[in-house]
Amino acid sequence: MNRSEAMRLLRVRDLRMAIHGDGPPVRAVDGVSFDIAAGETFALVGESGCGKSMTALSIMRLLPEAAAISGGMVELQGENLLALPEAAMRDVRGRRVAMIFQEPGLSLNPVMTVGEQIAESVRRHTALTGAAVDARVLELLESVRMPDAQRRVTEYPFQLSGGMKQRVMIAIALACDPELLIADEPTTALDVTVQAQVLDLLRELQRERGMAMLLITHDLGVVAQMAQRVAVMYAGQIVETAPVAHFFASPAHPYSQKLFAALPERAAGGRPLAAIPGAVPPLSLEFSGCRFAERCEHKLAHCADVLPEWHGAGEQQMVRCHLYGSDQRPPRGLPSGRGVMGDQHKTEPEAGLGSSPVNHQSSLLEVEELEVFFPIRKGLLQRTAGHVRAVDGVSFSIAPGRTLGLVGESGCGKTTVGKGLLRLLQPTAGRVSLAGEDFLALGAEALRQKRREVQIIFQDPYASLNPRIRIGDALEEGMLALGVGGDAAGRQARIDALLGEVGLAPGVRSRYPHEFSGGQRQRIAIARALSVEPKLIVCDEPTSALDVSVQAQILNLLKRLQKEKGLAYLFISHNMAVIEHMADEVAVMYLGRIVERGAVQDVLRDPRHPYTKSLLAAVPVADPQAQRPVLRLSGDLPSPVNPPAGCHFHPRCPVAEAACAQAYPEERALTAQHHVRCHLAR
Amino acid sequence: MPPLPFRIEVLWSDGLVWLLVIAVVAYAVYARRHPHLRAPWSRVARSASAMAAATVLCCFVLVGLLDSLHYRPLLPPQGGKPVYATEVRSVLDLVLTPLRAQREKTYSAPFATELYAKETIKRADGVETREFPRLRHGGKHLESPADSAADIALRAFRGVVAALLAWFAFALLLSAALARQQGGGIEAAWRSLWSGLTPLPWRAVLATLGVLAVIAGPVVALAPYYHVLGTDKVGQDVLYQSLKSIRTGLVIGTLATLVTLPFALVLGVMAGYFKGWVDDVIQYVYTTLSSIPGVLLIAAAVLMMQVYIENHADLFPSTEIRADVRLLALCVILGLTSWTGLCRLLRGEALKLRELEYIQAARAFGVSHWRIMMRHITPNLMHIVMIALVMDFSGLVLAEAVLSYVGVGVDPSMISFGTMINSARLEMAREPMVWWSLASAFFFMLLLVLAANLFADAVRDAFDPRVAMAGGRA
Incomplete structure (x- = not known):
């Protein structure tokens, strides 16, 4: 790569930014330097709260009121952006540097049509007027491959899906052919199949226009697919920069290595993931040494006291770590890579757990033809005009001590399955038998007694604990309601034991939830579910709001508890790698129905339903060399109010035939354990 | 044993006012122990404008509380048994004896x-x-x-x-x-x-x-x-009247909100939590209620109360007691007509909260609906209640003035800002003009309502969850 001075589009030197609040200033960006060449994609990777977004906002000078840039330099083609007056800066924004954000729904004005919003940006930054603007708007919408662009011009944001909204945002960003596009987690809020579409689009646009891109993400898979160079951020600093190929072949900084090791697809079989202990230090601290020292395995004596300098760690690879200044180099390279898509070797599951065939006789939970419909009421008399078929005839079973993974995109009804079988939502029809007893037929009192058998863990660790109630009281609640744990002293002893089991000190029980990090809150939520000794826990996306290193801690904890207590899990997730790591069997849902189910190796290594195949193909893999079949789904998930006739998947299916539009396919057994609902699967 | 020089008389509104004081003190003790309450209140305490407003409010509350300690003085002995006067006085009256006793014949300027x-x-x-x-x-x-x-x-x-x-x-x-x-x-x-x-x-x-x-x-x-502020038509000191009006304003402002609270809280939480037909019924009730003109309802209720008091004169031995009962009736009816706004707010918030995961988790434990509403929903709505309480206060003080002016407010014998304005309105047209009654009612009311509004603004800012979240999540 030629990286001469002339090639440099953006130069950031020693950028510092602090947020001033009640306490000491939070130095969210603390001496960040990097260059971006014209036409290059530069990725900034890191966990949440490490200052990635703040770096981008500092470059755009779009900081929140309490924040101020305290030093450094940002040069766009030799012009110092930090010294520009605000009026001149407004010309830079949008015209020379454009930005797209994570949540497309929040970035568009809901009361303006899509066309007007794009036109606004065109008029602001170009001399076009009248019909020329309309033509340009249409051209832009077509350039972002918006289906049916002519009609979309006059539509409002609520009429568009998430993926289409993000396309509109990209169209607005491209309105004036910016030299640099800053994409802040552009696909994090999107489903994996839509994410694949948007990433493809960004890559194509960049190639066509020769635009440079600063890509901010937490997902190493996205980096591997998109970027040429990468910088890893930790606690407000860049700790490693490298070309993508070198970075993925041999990450240098211990933190980068740990990030890779914590990926669930890197762990073989039932081995626990390599979690990073602890959490990112608060940025209001004064750092005297390496910021990662406390969590580092290879810590040297002076790491905590002396700020590490930049050291070369190979070709064009720079790392901020003392290990590279001394002779004591850390072991390089990746932990043994194994994963869904990484290699095709079958992983032998741990003896005693995975290999035994599912015994339906002894299953703990048996779900048959579960249906959860939500009525749509219309008119003065609120008559039922139709149904949202959220769950439309789902059957599966879980044996004691085993895990069933339920995978699907958002809106496919997987969470509704979990809530329906707990009767948090009342199922419309079907049977749920728990250890032989029909859970759905129970009366109120019997249901209350039976509730201790099944518990649930939720996605959002911030919403899953009542902010007004102490941890101890939250854990006691279930025991009190269900009469578990004996008298008050017995319950207190049990709370201490539970906290110990999930790795928290007993002292935390008199504290309030706001004092805990996301990962700790999720541990508390797990302890709460365990407090009534359930046999089955529904895990509803328990790690999707967590950073990868914390996710690894929680997944390890869940695995350990399963082994110790013989728990069964219904593990709901959209993340294929997590499912592969956790589940024994897997069921893939599409629009309220299970389209493919079977043992996890069978389904994920040899998918037979075209939807499963495209889902797997869409997952970004943290390996730039990975060769995978390109199988892109067009469009979005249809509405469950009136699903397509015949096979629900046929309008998006790349291999659909005439028969697919006629009838919904029956379930077909490929092997004793591998079932699929597709006319074409043999 | 010589008879006591006074006999303590607890009027209904006195009882409620002092209960309220006890409740506020208990809340303060409770809030001190709970960080989620202590944090917003200490934000209020750190705001200069809120503290200045609170200082002014404290002076008003002090006057109001002194005026809520009633007694009947001992009459000069006439034979064996001690006899107490039928007239009920307050400690404030005692402090202001010179003002109260020095009556002129009619108007005099400051x-x-x-x-x-x-x-x-x-x-x-x-x-x-x-x-x-x-x-x-x-x-x-x-x-x-x-x-x-x-x-x-x-x-x-x-x-x-x-x-x-x-x-x-x-x-x-x-x-x-x-x-x-x-x-x-x-x-x-x-x-x-x-x-x-x-x-x-x-x-x-x-x-x-x-x-x-x-x-x-x-x-x-x-x-x-x-x-200092002149005298009114019957020669009573206007400063005395203004000071006596403070209690009436405070009682209306606080007790009427207290009446709204149970309705708004219970119905709002139930509507939001249960949804379905419960929600429909409650919504119909408050939509209907808020479609009836409030003044009409209040006028009807106050006149009915007046007729009842006149027909059962034996139940209310003195004019003060009669006026007090009418004041309470006004509080109740003001409360009954103004709970709908808060109820609607609470319903909306409860609708949002019921879908939150900690409430789903409680339901998965089979925790009863009643307990979920008490433990999980209500405490998380209290910031809205707190904001509504302080914001409604000033509105009710002003409403009392308007209603008394129209003639359906407090008893004409009870001194309030409304009755002061009402009796002064005709004199505005007189030449030379009698301006001081109206001006002092205006000035005192402005000071009270302005202080209350400034304080309410600070409370709203401090309890606003967006402000609280910024500190909590970072």
Whole structure:
């Protein structure tokens, strides 16, 4: 790569930014330097709260009121952006540097049509007027491959899906052919199949226009697919920069290595993931040494006291770590890579757990033809005009001590399955038998007694604990309601034991939830579910709001508890790698129905339903060399109010035939354990 | 044993006011122990404008509380048994005895020594003249009315000096207390106090107190000798009336909101939590109720209450008790007509909360609906309730004035801002104009409502979850 001075589009030197609040200033960006060449994609990777977004906002000078840039330099083609007056800066924004954000729904004005919003940006930054603007708007919408662009011009944001909204945002960003596009987690809020579409689009646009891109993400898979160079951020600093190929072949900084090791697809079989202990230090601290020292395995004596300098760690690879200044180099390279898509070797599951065939006789939970419909009421008399078929005839079973993974995109009804079988939502029809007893037929009192058998863990660790109630009281609640744990002293002893089991000190029980990090809150939520000794826990996306290193801690904890207590899990997730790591069997849902189910190796290594195949193909893999079949789904998930006739998947299916539009396919057994609902699967 | 010189009389509204005081103290103790309540309140306490407003409010509340301690004085002994007067007085009346007792014949202007209207006076020599007669009490210590200006200036000056001395002593005491708390010297505390470096904005409190002292000092010094704000049609001191009106305003503002609270909270939470037909019924009720003109409903209820009181005169032995019952009735009916707004807010919030995961988790444990509403939903709605309480207060004080003006408010014998305005309205058209009754009602009400609004703004800011989240999540 030629990286001469002339090639440099953006130069950031020693950028510092602090947020001033009640306490000491939070130095969210603390001496960040990097260059971006014209036409290059530069990725900034890191966990949440490490200052990635703040770096981008500092470059755009779009900081929140309490924040101020305290030093450094940002040069766009030799012009110092930090010294520009605000009026001149407004010309830079949008015209020379454009930005797209994570949540497309929040970035568009809901009361303006899509066309007007794009036109606004065109008029602001170009001399076009009248019909020329309309033509340009249409051209832009077509350039972002918006289906049916002519009609979309006059539509409002609520009429568009998430993926289409993000396309509109990209169209607005491209309105004036910016030299640099800053994409802040552009696909994090999107489903994996839509994410694949948007990433493809960004890559194509960049190639066509020769635009440079600063890509901010937490997902190493996205980096591997998109970027040429990468910088890893930790606690407000860049700790490693490298070309993508070198970075993925041999990450240098211990933190980068740990990030890779914590990926669930890197762990073989039932081995626990390599979690990073602890959490990112608060940025209001004064750092005297390496910021990662406390969590580092290879810590040297002076790491905590002396700020590490930049050291070369190979070709064009720079790392901020003392290990590279001394002779004591850390072991390089990746932990043994194994994963869904990484290699095709079958992983032998741990003896005693995975290999035994599912015994339906002894299953703990048996779900048959579960249906959860939500009525749509219309008119003065609120008559039922139709149904949202959220769950439309789902059957599966879980044996004691085993895990069933339920995978699907958002809106496919997987969470509704979990809530329906707990009767948090009342199922419309079907049977749920728990250890032989029909859970759905129970009366109120019997249901209350039976509730201790099944518990649930939720996605959002911030919403899953009542902010007004102490941890101890939250854990006691279930025991009190269900009469578990004996008298008050017995319950207190049990709370201490539970906290110990999930790795928290007993002292935390008199504290309030706001004092805990996301990962700790999720541990508390797990302890709460365990407090009534359930046999089955529904895990509803328990790690999707967590950073990868914390996710690894929680997944390890869940695995350990399963082994110790013989728990069964219904593990709901959209993340294929997590499912592969956790589940024994897997069921893939599409629009309220299970389209493919079977043992996890069978389904994920040899998918037979075209939807499963495209889902797997869409997952970004943290390996730039990975060769995978390109199988892109067009469009979005249809509405469950009136699903397509015949096979629900046929309008998006790349291999659909005439028969697919006629009838919904029956379930077909490929092997004793591998079932699929597709006319074409043999 | 000699009989007590007084017999304590607890009016219904007194009981409720003191219950409310106990509840506020209990809440303060509770809030101190719970960080999620302590944090927003300490944000309120750190705001200078809120503390200044609170200082003014405290003065009003002090007057109101003094006026809520009622007793009946012992009449001069007439034979064996002690007899107490039927007239009920408050401690405030006792403090303000000179103001209450010094009645003139009719209108007199502020600081006047003569009546506002000429009267025909028969002089000793039998000649009838029309002139301004001297007041019975205002300026009666003066030899000649012409000396009044100098006398007023002298007394006012003495009053200001005394007030400033008292204020200075308070400031010293405060810095001594701060010095003890922080462990430094008094001098350092004094300096940090005046440079605004104390954690709580004591400087704003002292400045407010200073302004109040400069106004109140001369008034206190002059009040026994002059009618500082003049007198009304029946010769009653307007300053006395204004001070007595404070209690009425406070009682209406607080008790009426308390009446709204159970309706708004119970119905709002139930509608939001249960949804379905419960929600439909509650929504229909409040939509219907809020479609009826409030004044109509209030007028009907107050007139009915009035008829009831007149027909059952034996139940209400004195005019004060009668007026008090009517005041309570007004609070109840004001409360009954104004819960819908808060109920709607709480329903919306409960609808949002019920889908939150901790409530789903509680339901998965089979926790009863009642317990979920009590433990999980209500505490998380309290910030809205708190904001609504303080915001509604000033609206209700103003509503009382309007209703009494229309004639459906408090009992005409009860002094309130509304009755003051009502009795003054006709005199506005008179030449020369009688302006002081209206002006003092206006000034006192403005001060009370402005202080309440400033305080409410600070409370709203402090309890706003978006502000709280910024601190909580970061």
